[in-house]
Amino acid sequence: MRNPTRVNTLAEPYVTDEIFTGLPPAPYQSALYAVKAAPATRLLWDGDVVDLGDRHFEVIHTPGHSPGGIALWEAATGVLFSGDIVYDGELIEDTYHSNAADYYRSMVRLYDLPVRVVHGGHFESYGRERHREIIGNWLKEKEQ
Template identity: 35%
Template sequence: MQIKSVKVGELKTNCYIISDEATNEGLVIDPGFDPEKVISEIGNLSIKAIVLTHGHYDHVTSAFELKEKVNAPVMINKDDEAMMSYSTQKRADRLLNDKDKLDIGNLSFVIIHTPGHSQGSFCLYNEKEKALFSGDTLFAGDYGRTDLPGSSPPDMENSLKKLLRLPPETEVYPGHGRTTTIEAEKNLLE
């Protein structure tokens, strides 16, 4: 599994381009802004999915501009689709639910619904590679804001507890800031 990250927009959202070297197939997570930067990092990969971890504008705004270029379906959780549509004027191509599987080339991801920052926030987990793409739920040393419309502090606490049960060696790729591990964040709620 190859992972490239591109910081996009004023809020420096981490957009991830993840690919399977064997098949040259990949997915893009959270192309909030700067589609030309994202396209140039995609290079000759065949993009099979554009996945939005939640509906905030800094994660979704360029999703459909990218779709025009790479011809891949845009996916989000149903609880954040309306928020996405507010920024993009578009509907999603596929709605992702908790425990859904997303297979791209030889890579397999499972959706972990993690409401709290927003109702429809989710993470993508690759069990084989021990990698978690955590959106704005879990950051290095911190977690996402819970004072926004659609936020819920108790939901965030439950979601973080769920994530902190993943294997400690899991590498965490957040929606903002640097990468971390589950091990490094194990005392986040204490």
């Protein structure tokens, strides 16, 4: 993103002065919140591989929580960086930018990955058994 703002990073309407227990020195205003952008070198697409030299992560498009969500999967080690689609806590699937059908398809896609460890966007990391439990329970709840 060349010019990240509260709106195009989906921080709006969540980032407000009220969510902070302490603020930087005045004149801080959450309305001016922005992430300093790193220059983009290319776009990532489902199936692309991020080559870090001795590690290779496949990009898995995981829309549902948000339209452009991705997970990064390293098949050689069983490591999954899942982002916001799945983590060991209450899943947020009902925001204004969420899509229930996409969320379901993404969860089905991630269920059978032979993960060893999942590093979610929130909370503690967890292993394969917990991964299948979280997604399995979520899918059962949606199928009822």
